[in-house]
Amino acid sequence: MNDMMNLVINQIVIKLHYRDDWNEFIDIYSNTILLGLTIN
Structure with missing residues (x-):
């Protein structure tokens, strides 16, 4: 996973x-x- 996804997951x-x-x-x-899915 990229950093953006990690940030979003942390927010969740x-x-x-x-x-x-x-x-x-x-x-x-x-x-x-x-x-x-859109990013990847």
């Missing part, structure tokens, strides 16, 4: 620590996968 982990909003997590995770 931080959100999971401070929020219990799984719907938001799923939205972010889906967008991250789409972003990663």
